[in-house]
Amino acid sequence: MSHAIRIHRYGGPEVMQWEAVDVPEPGPTEVRVRHTAVGLNFIDIYERTGLYQNPLPMTLGREAAAVVVAIGARVKGVAVGDRVAYVSSGAYSQERVLPADRVVKVPDTIDDAHAAAVMLKGLTVQALLRQTYRVRKSDTVLIHAAAGGVGLIAVQWAKYLGATVIAVVGSPQKAELASKHGADHALLLEDDWVAKARSLTRGRGVNVVYDSVGKDTFMHSLDCLRPRGMMVSFGNASGPVAPFAPLELSRRGSLFLTRPTLFHYIALRSELQRAAQELFDLVARSVIAVHVGQSYPLQDVARAHRDLESRQTTGSTVLLP
Numbered sequence: 103m104s105h106a107i108r109i110h111r112y113g114g115p116e117v118m119q120w121e122a123v124d125v126p127e128p129g130p131t132e133v134r135v136r137h138t139a140v141g142l143n144f145i146d147i148y149e150r151t152g153l154y155q156n157p158l159p160m161t162l163g164r165e166a167a168a169v170v171v172a173i174g175a176r177v178k179g180v181a182v183g184d185r186v187a188y189v190s191s192g193a194y195s196q197e198r199v200l201p202a203d204r205v206v207k208v209p210d211t212i213d214d215a216h217a218a219a220v221m222l223k224g225l226t227v228q229a230l231l232r233q234t235y236r237v238r239k240s241d242t243v244l245i246h247a248a249a250g251g252v253g254l255i256a257v258q259w260a261k262y263l264g265a266t267v268i269a270v271v272g273s274p275q276k277a278e279l280a281s282k283h284g285a286d287h288a289l290l291l292e293d294d295w296v297a298k299a300r301s302l303t304r305g306r307g308v309n310v311v312y313d314s315v316g317k318d319t320f321m322h323s324l325d326c327l328r329p330r331g332m333m334v335s336f337g338n339a340s341g342p343v344a345p346f347a348p349l350e351l352s353r354r355g356s357l358f359l360t361r362p363t364l365f366h367y368i369a370l371r372s373e374l375q376r377a378a379q380e381l382f383d384l385v386a387r388s389v390i391a392v393h394v395g396q397s398y399p400l401q402d403v404a405r406a407h408r409d410l411e412s413r414q415t416t417g418s419t420v421l422l423p
Contacts (some may be wrong), residue, residue: 105194107403112152115404118162118194125197126307130176130283133202133237135168135186139218140193140418142398142406143251144314144339150407153338158190162403163193163421165222167214170205187217187378189364191224193399196409197422203371206378211386212417213311219418220392222364223251224381226336227259230312230366232380234360235332239264241309243300244326246319247339248285249276251393251418256312257283270295270303270319279416283391291319305332307355318344321350329355336362393417 106123142241143163146162148154167187170180179202181187192198210219230238243260248269249255260267260353261284269285271277287302289295300307313319314337324333328370335343351357368374384390395417398406409415 104195104394104397106161106192106198107163107400108161108194110148112150112155112158115150116405118174118404118407120401123161123195126199128172128174128176128177128199131202131203131380132174132199133170133180133186134172134197135166135205136171136197137166137168137193137195137423138214139250140400140421140423141165141218141220141222142403142421143222144337144410145222147407147411148338155376160196160199161192162173163195164191165189165218166193167208167217167221168205171197174202179203179314180207185214185217187221189222189368189374193420194403196400204374206375209382209386212382215394215397215420216224216392219251219394219420220255220381220385220390221378223367223418224255224385224390224392225377226252226364227255228377228381229362229364230249230336231256231259231263232332232377234334234362235310237263237265237310242266242268242303242421243310244270244323244324245285246270246311246313246315247272248280249281249416250314252314252337254280254283254393254417255390257285259384261285262384265313268308270299276416279393282390283393284423296322296325300354307376310334312336314363315339316343321346324347324350324354324357327354327357330357332358332360333357334360334362394420396420397422 113290187206269280311323316338318340400421
């Protein structure tokens with residue numbers, strides 16, 4: 103009998119339950135996998151609390167590394183014994199079945215913990231920096247939560263692309279971590295980071311802001327942008343952004359605003375493979391160092407959620423089934 107972390111109602115970490123579940127044999131185009139490492143992400147919290155609502159009961163979790171233990175009759179390109187990783191709902195489990203076209207093979211140069219830690223976060227960064235706003239060599243970018251899992255990958259990738267990187271973080275320790283990963287400037291959230299960001303750009307403002315914090319930083323992030331700059335709001339760590347008048351974008355210089363989600367960028371198998379290949383190549387060449395700051399047993403996921411919500415984690419977090 104396999105087990106999974108499931109919720110039957112929305113709420114705090116206490117609603118997550120370790121339950122026995124039946125895992126069926128894979129259908130013709132599916133694979134059955136045994137998880138070796140599971141990634142922890144803020145979207146897990148959004149789904150647990152009901153900010154993002156899904157039918158209940160549900161198994162939480164959006165990314166994992168695994169070994170294929172069975173395949174459907176029409177599956178090609180994936181074999182039993184392959185090491186794979188994926189981004190898909192239901193990862194907080196020991197074993198599960200999912201569509202074969204949602205998994206990608208993991209290179210031998212990347213271990214399971216780092217594969218699980220980098221899939222959702224790394225593909226998110228690929229979408230943000232390479233597609234949502236295509237970062238160029240002459241750009242100055244501002245990245246919030248720059249010492250977190252997505253943030254550290256984004257700092258390294260933006261620096262590799264030749265941009266000047268301004269990191270905004272919550273503590274001196276996190277500032278040091280962001281700087282070690284390539285940030286040109288690390289600003290503290292408690293300081294006047296808007297004024298400092300504008301000063302660093304000689305008053306002009308940055309080309310793009312990547313903001314995963316949400317409510318607490320949104321309007322200030324707009325104030326960091328240069329005319330016709332782009333605001334990329336992709337998370338709600340402090341809560342969802344309140345409604346505001348589009349005229350605010352005009353007043354600040356005809357700004358652009360987008361609210362992307364990864365799954366629209368990897369909906370096609372070809373899109374997923376192309377993005378994963380680019381990500382894995384940079385990891386294999388050590389352009390991107392995946393910082394696994396902490397790990398927890400999967401059964402202790404409530405503690406992991408509390409630590410993530412209270413900003414007690416750095417880098418990526420891995421759950422071990």
